[in-house]
Amino acid sequence: MSLDVLGITVLWIFLYGYLIVASIDFGAGFFAFYGKLTGKDHIINALISRYLSPVWEVTNVFFVFFFVGIVGFFPDTAYYFGTALLIPGSIALILLAVRGSFYAFGNYGSKDNIIFLFLYGSTGLLIPASLSTVLTISEGGFLEESGGKVIFLAKELFSSFYSWSVVLLAIVSVLFISAAFLTYYADRAADVEARGVLRKFMLSWSGPTILASLLIFISLKGHNPVHFENALNYWWMFALSLFFFFVATYLVYRKRNYGTAFIAVMLQFFFAFFGYGVSHLPYIIYPFITIQESVVNPTMGTALVIVFIAGLFLLIPSLLLLMKLFLFDAEYIKGKK
Amino acid sequence: MPELDNVMLSRMLTGMTLIFHIIFATIGVGIPVMISIAEFLGIRRKDPYYTLLARRWARGFTITVAVGVVTGTIIGMQLSMLWPSFMRVAGQVIALPLFMETFAFFFEAIFLGIYLYTWDRFKKPIYHWLLTIPIMIGSSASALFITTVNAFMNTPQGFDLVDGKTVNIDPIAAMFNPATPSKVFHVITSAYATSAFVLAAIAAVSYLLGRRGVYQAKALRLTIVSALIFSLGTALAGDISAKFLAEHQPEKLAAAEWHFETEKGADLLLYGILDENNEVKHAIRIPKALSFLAGNSFDTEVIGLNDFPEDEHPPLWVHYMFDLMVTIGMYMVAVPGIFILMWRVKKWNEFNKPLLWAVAAGGPLAMLAIEFGWIYAEVGRQPWILRGYMKVADAATHGEGVGLAFALFAILYLILAILTVVVLLKMFKRNPAEAEFEERYGEGTAK
Ligand code: HDD
Ligand code: HEM
Ligand code: HEM
Numbered sequence: 001m002s003l004d005v006l007g008i009t010v011l012w013i014f015l016y017g018y019l020i021v022a023s024i025d026f027g028a029g030f031f032a033f034y035g036k037l038t039g040k041d042h043i044i045n046a047l048i049s050r051y052l053s054p055v056w057e058v059t060n061v062f063f064v065f066f067f068v069g070i071v072g073f074f075p076d077t078a079y080y081f082g083t084a085l086l087i088p089g090s091i092a093l094i095l096l097a098v099r100g101s102f103y104a105f106g107n108y109g110s111k112d113n114i115i116f117l118f119l120y121g122s123t124g125l126l127i128p129a130s131l132s133t134v135l136t137i138s139e140g141g142f143l144e145e146s147g148g149k150v151i152f153l154a155k156e157l158f159s160s161f162y163s164w165s166v167v168l169l170a171i172v173s174v175l176f177i178s179a180a181f182l183t184y185y186a187d188r189a190a191d192v193e194a195r196g197v198l199r200k201f202m203l204s205w206s207g208p209t210i211l212a213s214l215l216i217f218i219s220l221k222g223h224n225p226v227h228f229e230n231a232l233n234y235w236w237m238f239a240l241s242l243f244f245f246f247v248a249t250y251l252v253y254r255k256r257n258y259g260t261a262f263i264a265v266m267l268q269f270f271f272a273f274f275g276y277g278v279s280h281l282p283y284i285i286y287p288f289i290t291i292q293e294s295v296v297n298p299t300m301g302t303a304l305v306i307v308f309i310a311g312l313f314l315l316i317p318s319l320l321l322l323m324k325l326f327l328f329d330a331e332y333i334k335g336k337k
Numbered sequence: 338m339p340e341l342d343n344v345m346l347s348r349m350l351t352g353m354t355l356i357f358h359i360i361f362a363t364i365g366v367g368i369p370v371m372i373s374i375a376e377f378l379g380i381r382r383k384d385p386y387y388t389l390l391a392r393r394w395a396r397g398f399t400i401t402v403a404v405g406v407v408t409g410t411i412i413g414m415q416l417s418m419l420w421p422s423f424m425r426v427a428g429q430v431i432a433l434p435l436f437m438e439t440f441a442f443f444f445e446a447i448f449l450g451i452y453l454y455t456w457d458r459f460k461k462p463i464y465h466w467l468l469t470i471p472i473m474i475g476s477s478a479s480a481l482f483i484t485t486v487n488a489f490m491n492t493p494q495g496f497d498l499v500d501g502k503t504v505n506i507d508p509i510a511a512m513f514n515p516a517t518p519s520k521v522f523h524v525i526t527s528a529y530a531t532s533a534f535v536l537a538a539i540a541a542v543s544y545l546l547g548r549r550g551v552y553q554a555k556a557l558r559l560t561i562v563s564a565l566i567f568s569l570g571t572a573l574a575g576d577i578s579a580k581f582l583a584e585h586q587p588e589k590l591a592a593a594e595w596h597f598e599t600e601k602g603a604d605l606l607l608y609g610i611l612d613e614n615n616e617v618k619h620a621i622r623i624p625k626a627l628s629f630l631a632g633n634s635f636d637t638e639v640i641g642l643n644d645f646p647e648d649e650h651p652p653l654w655v656h657y658m659f660d661l662m663v664t665i666g667m668y669m670v671a672v673p674g675i676f677i678l679m680w681r682v683k684k685w686n687e688f689n690k691p692l693l694w695a696v697a698a699g700g701p702l703a704m705l706a707i708e709f710g711w712i713y714a715e716v717g718r719q720p721w722i723l724r725g726y727m728k729v730a731d732a733a734t735h736g737e738g739v740g741l742a743f744a745l746f747a748i749l750y751l752i753l754a755i756l757t758v759v760v761l762l763k764m765f766k767r768n769p770a771e772a773e774f775e776e777r778y779g780e781g782t783a784k
Contacts, residue, residue, distance in 0.1 A: 086736040297503070
């Protein structure tokens with residue numbers, strides 16, 4: 001595998017990792033707030049906090065890994081995005097900051113403060129919306145280069161049908177993934193009441209998820225026909241994605257195998273995300289930057305790959321330990337430890 | 338007044354974010370060490386007071402870590418957004434330690450998550466203590482890696498610049514540049530020292546407020562002894578840093594010392610003012626001490642600012658930053674020294690009011706020394722962003738809205754600062770140490 005493909009694959013895998021763990025976190029924040037509003041907080045909030053408390057910082061590192069990795073592997077991308085996205089980027093950062101710190105303030109400090117919970121819940125939906133626009137911008141049509149400057153065409157972005165359908169997909173997917181995971185978690189905790197509430201969430205967000213995905217396809221055809229054509233070449237990946245969606249929804253509907261159902265959700269997004277990614281290539285930012293042109297020099301690239309592999313040897317066992325203690329330890333999940 | 342163009346605004350925003358981040362980063366590097374020491378003592382001496390110390394510090398730490406993480410995430414992205422041309426070069430040459438840093442973060446975050454939620458889950462308490470090791474490694478390693486990047490900005494090496502393109506890249510040489518050893522040593526020791534002092538200050542304040550139990554006394558003694566050791570390390574590392582500067586970055590040392598003419602037997606100046614002819618007035622002069630600081634001998638030749646072109650002189654006000662840092666450094670050795678002396682000599686009482694006030698002041702002062710030190714190091718690098726290769730003025734973004742971003746982040750940091758303090762105060766007021774001790778370890782022993 002050449003360095004550019006290897007680099008983008010590594011980054012894409014971590015972005016996928018972030019997509020899953022962050023969605024669980026973002027959605028959980030929303031459900032916690034919603035639970036408080038509808039008086040169901042005593043049912044689900046303790047469960048949610050038991051999962052989130054030990055892992056939220058790890059979730060954030062996935063994100064940091066991605067943007068540090070992209071500066072390392074594809075320095076030119078950072079240059080383009082950095083120049084163009086100062087304001088939107090700053091807003092996304094402020095939302096992330098509000099969310100992370102208010103989670104800590106609310107959870108370890110002033111328990112059950114409704115304002116902290118509101119900010120925590122609402123940023124959970126705003127952040128995916130704003131982060132997803134970076135992917136939208138990479139489709140082309142929203143950046144202009146003139147006289148050595150990169151200009152971001154905000155008006156075009158806000159009036160684009162495609163851009164809004166991406167935002168919609170981002171939000172509903174977050175809720176869907178999160179609900180699927182929490183249903184499984186509640187099941188492990190043998191918390192029938194919470195499971196019932198979360199299972200309904202999961203089922204009610206399944207329809208919108210699939211509709212929003214279809215909408216993306218339709219609007220992508222209008223926005224970037226080249227990418228759309230490319231995506232059709234990988235139709236089987238999207239078909240697999242759809243298949244796993246049906247598996248997951250069916251299992252949850254029949255109230256069985258919640259664990260398998262969540263794995264199916266992960267596979268659903270895995271195939272859709274990689275289908276999207278591979279058909280996007282060779283462009284990182286259409287039509288300015290391709291992976292071949294922007295890849296870092298081979299010396300640095302090799303060094304990064306070596307460090308990456310060494311890092312995985314540390315990371316994977318540690319992550320497994322974390323999961324063993326907080327995800328697969330039924331006693332902990334039940335709140336007995 | 339310099340005009341508020343993109344360069345100026347980008348510098349202000351970068352500086353503001355870093356000045357805010359470093360408070361929490363310093364705590365993030367140092368407190369795990371203190372927690373680890375306390376928990377270890379608790380297990381070794383079977384003394385629940387130390388265990389309770391570790392527990393309570395860890396609980397407060399959850400709040401500061403969160404702010405450290407979010408501000409760190411901000412500065413990480415801001416570097417690309419505000420200094421895109423710099424990061425383009427940096428990405429080619431110095432991405433390696435930045436990338437390694439993310440693994441250090443992973444390591445720290447994972448084990449911190451486990452540590453905080455497994456206090457009573459292990460059969461043997463020592464297993465829980467073992468978790469502090471990867472946390473300390475993770476946070477100190479992240480300080481190490483990011484400091485190599487900053488060291489690289491001061492003494493870049495490991496590449497050649499040909500027609501604006503970087504060639505002959507050697508990531509290892511870039512990482513282990515001449516500034517790395519002294520900088521890393523000084524940054525890490527000062528983070529440990531400052532954290533110990535902050536904790537000592539908290540204990541001193543609660544003692545002064547009338548909580549005079551065994552808990553506070555033990556906390557004070559432990560933190561003061563640690564503070565002395567780490568402060569001595571900091572001073573040693575500072576001395577090494579000065580010698581590094583004299584050899585590799587003489588203009589920075591010269592600016593800090595208002596040292597214009599290259600000479601042997603140079604005097605050390607403390608404070609004072611500089612008049613319009615660059616004459617120093619009202620300064621305390623220590624004969625030949627600068628030469629000693631620069632090279633361990635009273636007749637070392639110290640290069641002066643006049644050997645450098647005028648437009649490469651750093652701003653001269655960094656002199657005060659340097660002096661304040663060094664003064665606080667002396668203070669941080671003296672106060673714990675006196676405390677320990679009074680503790681050892683039986684007829685003296687180390688818990689006297691003036692001394693406790695001095696300890697209490699030491700916490701904020703130590704944090705100020707960190708800020709002064711960094712401002713000195715960063716402003717003293719001006720006008721370079723990559724010394725000798727790229728000037729700050731050529732590296733800033735051309736994008737719009739830096740001023741707006743500055744305002745937004747200023748508001749954010751203000752709110753975060755206030756809430757951090759409020760939440761921490763609430764957390765510990767609601768649950769005083771004595772009450773928690775009774776609740777966990779039963780009757781009688783507290784007080
Ligand atoms: C508790 C904080 C603290 C204390 C007491 C001191 N320092 Fe310091 N100093 C720092 C915290 C710090 C720092 C924040 O860690 C800096 C900023 C950049 C760096 O590398 O370390 C620094 C930078 C710094 C530099 C510039 C290094 C460079 O740019 O490469 C020098 C020469 C010194 N220090 C010297 C000293 C001396 C002689 C001290 C006498 C006791 C001293 N420092 C005390
Ligand atoms: C965390 C402690 C740090 C503090 C408090 C700090 C402080 C500052 C300040 C005050 C400035 C503005 C200087 C001026 O404009 O005159 C600045 C600039 C800058 N710093 Fe640091 N700094 C820190 C660490 C670092 C590190 C580790 C890096 C490397 C990754 C770094 C990279 C930069 C860059 C790129 C600039 C902008 C260019 C410039 O003004 O020279 N800083 N910093
Ligand atoms: C020498 C000065 C610095 C030190 C000692 C330092 C140390 C730390 C530490 C210990 C943390 C973990 C949070 C905590 O435990 O409180 C942290 C967070 C972070 N820092 Fe800094 N930092 C410094 C400067 C910088 C700079 C210049 C950058 C930008 C490249 C940066 C990027 C980050 C990021 C991205 C995080 C968040 C990591 C996460 O998600 O866990 N830091 N820093």
